[in-house]
Amino acid sequence: MRHLTILLLFSTLILARETRFFRVAAESDRQILLLAAQGFELADARIYSASVGRPAVRWMPENRCVTVLADDPAAGDRLRLLGFRILEQGARRPSFTPQPPTEDLPMQFGWPRLMNGWPTIYGQPVTIEDLNENGAPEIFLSNSEGWLYGWRPNGVFVLGFPKSPYLRGVYDPQTGDTVYVSWVSTGSREGGATGDVNGDGAKELVFAKDIGYLFAYQYNSILLGGFPYDLGLAHFSSQPVLFDFDNDGKDEILLAEFLWDSILPYGPATIHIFNEDHSELPGWPQQIPVFSESSPAVGDIDGDNEVEIVLGSGRDPNTGEPGRIYAFNLDGSICAGFPIEVGNAVNCTPTIYDIDLNGVADVLIRIMPLSSGINGIYAFDGFGAILPGFPAALSSGSPNGAPAAADVNGDGFPEIAYGSVQAVDSAKVWLFRHTGELMPGFPQPVYATWVEESVSLEDVSGDGLADIVCGTNGVSNDPARLWAFDYQGQVVAGFPITINETFSTLETTPTIVDIDGDGDTEIFTASHEGTVYAFDSPGQPATSAWPTYKYNPARLGGIPGGGPTATGGQTGVLPGSIELHPNYPNPFNPQTRISFTLGRRQAVTLAVFDVLGRPVRELIRNEIYEPGAHSLDFRAGNLASGIYYYRLEAGGRKLARKMLLVR
Structure with missing residues (x-):
């Protein structure tokens, strides 16, 4: 009896420490912040400190719920006392650990590299571009501590890099002095884009920081004249896009920026198209009623031989202002058939791609409209009509992920890939036909809650066909992993790659290029802790691919011309194309x-x-x-x-x- 009593007590202790999940109803950022302030662990929501005002929250408000993890037996009672309604609860079962790969994928020579600060990476993609056009591309990455890094293919710093955090003068009303600060912030996503801003034939690296500055760096690490440009104190920005909108031989800078504060938590966003001298194209700027983290995408969606600009807007739960999908003409007017009212916030970035193969680009975006209640990838034509076969339904979405499109099985027809966020440890990789049907062998689990950011499509196996590559978050003591699947849903040899860091999370979209000109592809990714990895794969640059966030380093969000070609979207007729x-x-x-x-x-x-x-x-x-x-x-x-x-x-x-x- 004594032994039985001890066993029962031991069992009770084990049960008391069992981690449970609680799906609780939530509709606003304020509720997420309250849960975090009470010490609850959130599986499918993230809170990032901001330089000023309230913290930034990334989650999926369209789900109207968030998942809490707790090993406190009284957690359910605590949640109810706080006024939360529990929709579902249960034991969190241990995540299945995938079998280790039968072969190791080697690290590229000179890598990995470590960035200053911690934590540093919150969604910023690696930007790879040959800025000085010497035939060897450079690798650039800015982090949330304000550092900007530039490396050569062998991991050696580009001359003049890294650039230390930029200081901003702020007036101190108590002393009357100007204090120079460089805030540490994880609230903004200051990824870079490249283009020829001043028309000199060389490209610049453009990105914005939440201290309110827009930067344009030349290859020699020198700021372009007139930069940084002051967008306004505490103005956050979307991922910029560089494109020659007016055919003057210079790339303009397209970005959406918004004031981040506590007084107007759901304020408007302003969309700019800047020239080199900070003047704007005729008809700009334009404004949308509620900001979101949707980055603009560019493409000709109505067949008029001029590009349009597409992005999403947020939802204000206080006023009921709905989320929408906006499409603007080059003169700043709103396109016919737009905006499309979604209801829920549209934080995901659109992709511009001729998915129905009619010669005119379409809009692909992950949303969950209130009208349909279907969470999925929607395809709209240039006049706002849903294409036949869509939406492509998902079991869950992602706060920011953009669809990727390419012909991954070599049949001449494009497929659409996406990575979802789903608690607990139920995230998946999805692959759909161009007509919206799910491909055989999908979805595939990644045994984590987050497929981080967006997936990329490029050959990492050596068969000449693009594979689906993505990173995940770490799960408790289980590390993050880099995954690759072929078009049949099979895990590519050498994957998953385990990232053995203390707080490992690959919170970035992979960028996959042949960095050293040896004919095979390298996979660049970065961890939450600021380690930048480069894995040397046996893949060959595929003829149809989506190798980085928003397709290319200009961050267009689509292939120039709107659809696939056998040269990966390059313009002109090249030998062999x-x-x-x-x-x-x-x-x-x-x-x-x-x-x-x-x-x-x-x-x-x-x-x-x-x-x-x-x-x-x-x-x-x-x-x-x-x-x-x-x-x-x-x-x-x-x-x-x-x-x-x-x-x-x-x-x-x-x-x-x-x-x-x-x-």
């Missing part, structure tokens, strides 16, 4: 012209498929064509009205587009 052009007319009856361009002499196959992917007509079969532009007429014959696809195969590459037959 192929381009498949939109058919004309489209819609058609009964005849349309199909055109394509080749960069070299090669064998070509061109075929037409129905909407289910079944071949209906072969127009060219393995015939040799010379470099240059080619076209042929396609007659529908007795085909029924509907959607058809035409696919070009040349040089081991496949491209497809959509056409509509209307009888």
Whole structure:
């Protein structure tokens, strides 16, 4: 009996320490901050200190709940006393630990590198660009402590880097003096973008800090004349976009900025398109009623041969101001069919991509509209209409993640990849067809609560096809991991890679490039603690890829031209490249012209498929064509009205587009 009593007491102690989860109803940042102030651990929400005003909160308010973890037996009672309604509770089961990889992926020579400060990385992506155009790209990363780093491919600092935190003069009303400060803040996401701001043929690195400054650094670590530009004290900024909007040979700076304070916690955001001298393009700036962390994306979504600017707005729970998706014309006017009212906040960044293959770019974005209640990836045309087959439903979303699009299985049709956040330890990687259906083998679990930021698509296995690469958060004592899946949902050899740091979380989007020109790809990622990793993979740069946050270092959020080409979205016809052009007319009856361009002499196959992917007509079969532009007429014959696809195969590459037959 004595032994039984001891056993029961021991069992009671074990049960008392059991970690439990509590799904509690929540609608506002204020409730999240209250839970944190009471010492509760939040699984699917994060709180970041801010330089001024209230802390920044990143979570998914559209879920109307947050997950609390506690090993206190009285946690449920404490939550109720605080006024929280518990929707669900249970034991937190240990996360399944994946089998270690059968082979190790080597570290790139000269890496990893450590940044100053702690913690330092809160979503900032690594930016890789050959600023001085010497054929060897540089690696840049700014952190939340205010440091800006620049490295060469071998990990050696670029001359003049790192740049120490920039000081701002702030008036002290008590002394009447100006105090120079560089606030430590994790509230902003000061990722960099590159472009030629002054038109001298060399690119600059542009990013903003929450002390209210916009920076533009040249390769030699010297600030461009007129920078930093003062946006206003405590003004936070989105990820900038660099693009030559007015065709003057200089890239303008597009960004959304907003005042971060406690008095106006859901204030407006101002969207700027700055010239080099800080003047703005005609029609700008524009304003949206509630700020969000949605970064603008750029592309021609209405086929007028001018780019549009797309981003999301937040929701004010105090006034009921709904979240929306905005699309602006280049003159600052709002596009027809926009804004799209979502209801819930739109914090995710849009992706601009011709997903229906009709020759005009579409808008892909993860949202959960109040009207449908479906959490998923939505695809809208340039006039705000939802494309057939969408939304692509998700079991959970992500506070900031952007969809990535590329042809990952080599069939000529693009796929859409996304990483979700789901408590507890239930985050997944998703892959959808371009028509919205879930791909076989997906979703795949990553045994953590967060797929951090956005996924990237690039070959890291060596088969020439883009893989899905993402990082996760650490789970209790379990470290963060870097994952890679192929298009069938199989874990790529050498993955997952375990990050053995004390507080390991890979809170950044991977950037995957051939950094050293040896023909294979390197994977760059960074941890919460400020360690920058570079893994040397056997992958080859894929012909269709989405290798970094918002596609490229200019952070356009889309492929120039709006859709895929066999050169990874580069413009012009390069040797060995192929381009498949939109058919004309489209819609058609009964005849349309199909055109394509080749960069070299090669064998070509061109075929037409129905909407289910079944071949209906072969127009060219393995015939040799010379470099240059080619076209042929396609007659529908007795085909029924509907959607058809035409696919070009040349040089081991496949491209497809959509056409509509209307009888």
